[in-house]
Amino acid sequence: xxxxxxxxxxxxxxxxxxxxxxxxxxxxxxxxxxxxxxxxxxxxxxxxxxxxxxxxxxxxxxxxxxxxxxxxxxxxxxxxxxxxxxxxxxxxxxxxxxxxxxxxxxxxxxxxxxxxxxxxxxxxxxxxxxxxxxxxxxxxxxxxxxxxxxxxxxxxxxxxxxxxxxxxxxxxxxxxxxxxxxxxxxxxxxxxxxxxxxxxxxxxxxxxxxxxxxxxxxxxxxxxxxxxxxx
Numbered sequence: 565x566x567x568x569x570x571x572x573x574x575x576x577x578x579x580x581x582x583x584x585x586x587x588x589x590x591x592x593x594x595x596x597x598x599x600x601x602x603x604x605x606x607x608x609x610x611x612x613x614x615x616x617x618x619x620x621x622x623x624x625x626x627x628x629x630x631x632x633x634x635x636x637x638x639x640x641x642x643x644x645x646x647x648x649x650x651x652x653x654x655x656x657x658x659x660x661x662x663x664x665x666x667x668x669x670x671x672x673x674x675x676x677x678x679x680x681x682x683x684x685x686x687x688x689x690x691x692x693x694x695x696x697x698x699x700x701x702x703x704x705x706x707x708x709x710x711x712x713x714x715x716x717x718x719x720x721x722x723x724x725x726x727x728x729x730x731x732x733x734x735x736x737x738x739x740x741x742x743x744x745x746x747x748x749x750x751x752x753x754x755x756x757x758x759x760x761x762x763x764x765x766x767x768x769x770x771x772x773x774x775x776x777x778x779x780x781x782x783x784x785x786x787x788x789x790x791x792x793x794x795x
Contacts, residue, residue, distance in 0.1 A: 565720035565730055567711050569794070573769070574709060576792035577722055577762060585710060587686030592708035595684035595692050596716045603701040604715045607734055610658055610679045610705060613638045617737040619728045620645040622665070624751070626744030630654065633743050640732055642724035645744050646670065660728035663691040671695065674703035681705040681731060683724070684716070723759050726766040733770060742767075742780035769793045 578585055615637030620626060622644030626633075633639055633654050640658045641649060644665040649656055650673075661670050662683040674680045680699055684692045684706070696706070706716045707727070719734040721727025725745065732740055747764045749757070764781070768788050771778045781788075 565718075565734060567718050570718065570720045571711075572794065573766070573792065574722075577709075580762070580792075581758070584686055588684075588708065588710040589713075591684040591686055591689050591692060592710050592713055592716050594689060595682075595696055595706050595708070596714040598693065598696050599704060599706050599715055602704070605679060605703070605705045606715075607681070607705055607707075607717055607719050607731060610681075610731070610735060613640075613657075613732050613735040613737045615737075616739045616741060617732040618741050618743055619725065619732060619745075620649060621725045621742065621744035621746070622648065623744050623746035623749050625746055629743035632741055636741060638732070638737070640728045642728045646673065648744075658728075658731070660724050660731060662688050662724060663695045664688055667691065667695045671698055671700075674700040677703055679703050679705055681707055681727075683707045683709070683727065685709055720766075720770075722766060723763045726763045726770070729767060729770055733774060740774075740776065740778060742778060745780050747780075747784070764788060765790070765793065 617638045618633045618636035620633055620641045626648055630652055638657045641656050642660050646659045647666045647669045658679045659670055659673050660681040670680050680703055682696050708716045708718050712718045720730035747760050765788055767778055
């Protein structure tokens with residue numbers, strides 16, 4: 565996914581939520597400043613994700629889907645899935661986070677040499693400033709949803725979960741599975757619920773680009789609003 569392809573969808577997301585592109589760009593630039601001169605990774609340096617990649621979400625259903633995680637060739641966590649899988653004793657190969665949940669576990673993972681994809685956007689700047697400088701060198705992948713700049717990259721995606729899926733696609737995953745995902749999670753705040761609508765929409769776009777059928781979307785495709793997605 566290059567930014568030219570992502571940008572129209574990103575514009576639709578900004579318009580839907582009323583988010584400020586300039587705020588995302590300021591957060592991106594601050595992240596670039598904080599990690600400038602350090603040994604950061606480009607997404608392509610995370611490794612090649614052949615085989616089946618489990619993109620683990622943080623919904624309550626994750627506890628019932630640990631076998632799916634254990635059976636995958638590679639495990640990428642989104643947000644709150646990281647501490648839950650570590651508590652279950654399951655290996656994590658990469659964590660994708662905007663540092664608003666389980667940041668200390670992300671720091672631990674990076675100290676162990678596991679890549680952490682740390683994301684800056686318009687309303688998480690305090691978390692970025694608090695934790696990004698502490699992520700171990702050689703394990704930090706800085707990302708943005710705005711245009712890439714300096715060491716800060718963009719491989720597509722909006723929420724931690726769909727961003728993790730876009731990353732796995734970028735790194736050559738043959739098959740994607742989605743344990744711990746719940747698009748209708750009643751426990752989340754209204755803003756998160758709106759973001760899950762976009763996560764579902766973006767996964768639908770990604771599966772079409774990959775010519776794949778994600779099981780997590782089965783029974784849901786006909787109700788997905790695709791008007792803002794590229795053909």
